[in-house]
Amino acid sequence: MKKNFIERLLPIFALLTWVFLFGIMLILFIEGTPIFKSVPLFRFIFGRHWYPVHEPPEFGILPLICGSLMVTAGALIIAIPFGLGCAIYLSEIANRAVREIIKPFIEMLAGVPSVVYGFFGMVLLAPFIQRIFHLSIGLTAFTASVILGVMALPTVASIAEDAISSVPKALREASFALGANQWETITRVVVPAAKSGIFASVILGIGRAIGETMTVLMVAGCCAVITPNFFKPVRPMTATIAAEMGEAPMGSMHYHALFAIGLVLFLITIGLSLIAEHFKER
Amino acid sequence: MVNHKIITKNLDLWYGDSPCLKNINISIPENAVTAIMGPSGCGKSTLLRVFNRLNDLIDGTRITGKVLLDEQDIYKDIKDIFHLRKKVGMVFQKVNPFPKTIFENVAYGLKIHGWKDKTKIEKKVHDSIIDVGLWDEVKDCLHKNAFSLSGGQQQRLCIARAIAIEPEVVLFDEPCSALDPISTAKIEQLIEELKQKYTIIIVTHNLQQAARVSDYTAFMLLGDLIEFSETNQMFTTPKDKRTENYLTGKFG
Amino acid sequence: MRKQKELIGLLALRISILFVVISFLAILIFISIKGFKVLNIGFLLEVPKDGMTKGGIFPAIIGTLYLSIGTIIFALPLGVLSAIYLIEYAKHKGLIKTIRIGVDALAGVPSVVFGLFGLAVFVKLFNFGVSILSGALTLGIMILPVIIKASEEAILAVPQEFKEASFAVGATKWQTITKIVLPTALPGIITGTILGIGRAAGETAPILFTAVTFYQRLLPHSIFDEVMALPYHIYALMTEGTASEYQVPIAYGTAVVLLGLVMSINFIAILIRIRGRRAKKW
Ligand SMILES: Nc1ncnc2c1ncn2[C@@H]1O[C@H](COP(=O)(O)OP(=O)(O)OP(=O)(O)O)[C@@H](O)[C@H]1O
Ligand SMILES: [Mg+2]
Numbered sequence: 160m161k162k163n164f165i166e167r168l169l170p171i172f173a174l175l176t177w178v179f180l181f182g183i184m185l186i187l188f189i190e191g192t193p194i195f196k197s198v199p200l201f202r203f204i205f206g207r208h209w210y211p212v213h214e215p216p217e218f219g220i221l222p223l224i225c226g227s228l229m230v231t232a233g234a235l236i237i238a239i240p241f242g243l244g245c246a247i248y249l250s251e252i253a254n255r256a257v258r259e260i261i262k263p264f265i266e267m268l269a270g271v272p273s274v275v276y277g278f279f280g281m282v283l284l285a286p287f288i289q290r291i292f293h294l295s296i297g298l299t300a301f302t303a304s305v306i307l308g309v310m311a312l313p314t315v316a317s318i319a320e321d322a323i324s325s326v327p328k329a330l331r332e333a334s335f336a337l338g339a340n341q342w343e344t345i346t347r348v349v350v351p352a353a354k355s356g357i358f359a360s361v362i363l364g365i366g367r368a369i370g371e372t373m374t375v376l377m378v379a380g381c382c383a384v385i386t387p388n389f390f391k392p393v394r395p396m397t398a399t400i401a402a403e404m405g406e407a408p409m410g411s412m413h414y415h416a417l418f419a420i421g422l423v424l425f426l427i428t429i430g431l432s433l434i435a436e437h438f439k440e441r
Numbered sequence: 442m443v444n445h446k447i448i449t450k451n452l453d454l455w456y457g458d459s460p461c462l463k464n465i466n467i468s469i470p471e472n473a474v475t476a477i478m479g480p481s482g483c484g485k486s487t488l489l490r491v492f493n494r495l496n497d498l499i500d501g502t503r504i505t506g507k508v509l510l511d512e513q514d515i516y517k518d519i520k521d522i523f524h525l526r527k528k529v530g531m532v533f534q535k536v537n538p539f540p541k542t543i544f545e546n547v548a549y550g551l552k553i554h555g556w557k558d559k560t561k562i563e564k565k566v567h568d569s570i571i572d573v574g575l576w577d578e579v580k581d582c583l584h585k586n587a588f589s590l591s592g593g594q595q596q597r598l599c600i601a602r603a604i605a606i607e608p609e610v611v612l613f614d615e616p617c618s619a620l621d622p623i624s625t626a627k628i629e630q631l632i633e634e635l636k637q638k639y640t641i642i643i644v645t646h647n648l649q650q651a652a653r654v655s656d657y658t659a660f661m662l663l664g665d666l667i668e669f670s671e672t673n674q675m676f677t678t679p680k681d682k683r684t685e686n687y688l689t690g691k692f693g
Numbered sequence: 694m695r696k697q698k699e700l701i702g703l704l705a706l707r708i709s710i711l712f713v714v715i716s717f718l719a720i721l722i723f724i725s726i727k728g729f730k731v732l733n734i735g736f737l738l739e740v741p742k743d744g745m746t747k748g749g750i751f752p753a754i755i756g757t758l759y760l761s762i763g764t765i766i767f768a769l770p771l772g773v774l775s776a777i778y779l780i781e782y783a784k785h786k787g788l789i790k791t792i793r794i795g796v797d798a799l800a801g802v803p804s805v806v807f808g809l810f811g812l813a814v815f816v817k818l819f820n821f822g823v824s825i826l827s828g829a830l831t832l833g834i835m836i837l838p839v840i841i842k843a844s845e846e847a848i849l850a851v852p853q854e855f856k857e858a859s860f861a862v863g864a865t866k867w868q869t870i871t872k873i874v875l876p877t878a879l880p881g882i883i884t885g886t887i888l889g890i891g892r893a894a895g896e897t898a899p900i901l902f903t904a905v906t907f908y909q910r911l912l913p914h915s916i917f918d919e920v921m922a923l924p925y926h927i928y929a930l931m932t933e934g935t936a937s938e939y940q941v942p943i944a945y946g947t948a949v950v951l952l953g954l955v956m957s958i959n960f961i962a963i964l965i966r967i968r969g970r971r972a973k974k975w
Binding site: 162163165166168169170172173174175176177179180182183186187189190240241242243244245247248252259261263264265266267268270271272273274275276277278279281282283309312316340341342343345346363366369370371372373376377397400401404405409417418421424425428429431432433435436 | 695696698699702703705706707708709710712713714716717720723724727771774775777778779782783791792794795796797798799800801802803804805806807808809810812813814817834837838841866867888891892894895896897898901902924925927928931932941944945948951952955956958959960963967
Binding site for chain 2: 856
């Protein structure tokens, strides 16, 4: 069969996603690695001080990594239980009509722009948290966690629901036939059968939370310090890039350092994607 | 002396490693209806789809032997398989109009084959729909979606779509298996009329249908062509024991 | 005992759903109530005045519109062509899987990393500057996975019978794809595209360094101009400038416009999907 011009180009289009992935990685390497000439990799990752505009500057991103991990962990505490709850409810309990109503809510929640979440966090949630916990400032890791949790919830819910609803019906029937009630069937048969898909949903939820930028930029406060206290401001990696890129002169150490943070983020999220892929396979 | 439109010589076909057609030698007479019968899975559809090379779409099919259409080998001499399919039209078991208007369904093949003139296309669509006896039923709704028709009407529309491009051979793969008896009767009658102009090959599970519409009948079993003769003869005095068993309902 | 456990468990599932619905409605209602107070025709059709303390958001609306259109012009053809290749042409299982992994991985890359890529490649390397073009290309790469996945699903759902019927009248593969497959898959592709637009319109981080500016009096008149954009406008109003008592109300107004825009986009996509499913007769 003779192929026309476009048909012959098709594989190239399809491979573009990989071109972009490699392009992104390459750019991050080229623009990020020069920082390691002045700051050794180890000091960059484990340095405890991020003072990019001090004289001399310090580029240790440990506080930023900790900030990212803190808000992500906090977000998961909300996103996992509620996300899985929604997934189980939709696939096991809701009838068609209820599902058709609830699913759009989850999709709409996923569709709210992150800057709107951030705005909502700033004007409503932060003052509220400040008041009830008697804090001096409402923009904290805790505030960011709550909002991020709501944002990551749809990711967890929709992927987990796919996994749960693809568990064969026969398994449920077998469980019911043995006299198990619905809850026992869900917890002992359905969820274990779907566990790798559920795991994938959690991993992708982590990816969503760790990569989120505008929300944490707006509500996490902005102190690049290492603290175990969730009621203190923190500064995640994404927020640092977004906040400082505008001020970093092109080609400066600061500029390269921000790209290097981007590289770290990129590698983390690619790693998470591959892990999720592995679990989705099962 | 009958003229043979399609002739196969030592035709073998494999799906991957499993043989599906084994050494088929058949000569399809021109301007007649040839029925292909046999139990499910014996390779009837596969044989039919050899004639318009629709099996080429399935990965891993392998073919040896010759298939001649008007003395030309369709696998070697006819370079352009789309030209082949203009000559050999097909109507499917699963009624499959496109999700387009009635008009567009029939005009589709014409446009594919380069027809540009609007009035010519309209004329041809009109004629084809008349030929399948659907005109009175659809003349007021040519621009409605084809799915608004009944199953039997849809199948006649599919026939109109196939004959609009003036093929020489029309393949029918169990065209009535999803239809009610009245629609079936209409289509059988239509096939009867179409054989004036076209060479027709029809796969059917329905023995009565084969007896009613066909002039020649082929009987297949597990990829082998067991018997091929005039329909009257096959139904009255089958040569092969296995054919007789099939016709008397002993298997299949 | 078993019964009580079940009751509690099922209650917990219902609470998750309630949590989603309440979170969504809280954001929607709170922002609407505050936002509609400042919303009027002038707000939509005027340019900002007096250092962002008065006037409207017209340039931001236009900017977001331009960016979204540019994004789609770039991403839609690439996405659809990739999907066509994956579903209709690619034979090699390993290749298909590799491309899919790439698509998923690209979907997981944080938005701010796209911003870095856009900055280094489009703004700097290609010298497009901070412009609509740079922003649209950056956003386009970001939403490519959304479009590929939606198109793949839609193309896959086209019945094999349609294709066979088309081949049987002599159509080539390419004719079959353009005349039968794509028109049949169109509702699904449109849904995916609309969701992509919604995502692009709401994103801030990718355009932060590639396309936006805080203030612009004249509308952009070429793709090499920088633009204002709704999401960035909210962020800027909340974090820059000094007159927050004037800026915050404008931010509410902008947020309600953005949220309204993105939510209607999502809603339309959901409607098209539901309608498409009902209209399907095959
Ligand atoms: N795409 C395919 N790949 C592999 N094997 C196939 C394929 N299509 C058909 N076969 C096999 O080839 C054999 C013949 O199939 P075919 O569809 O020609 O049978 P048939 O006689 O038309 O049956 P039916 O009466 O059920 O339509 C069957 O055993 C079937 O399993
Ligand atoms: Mg068959």
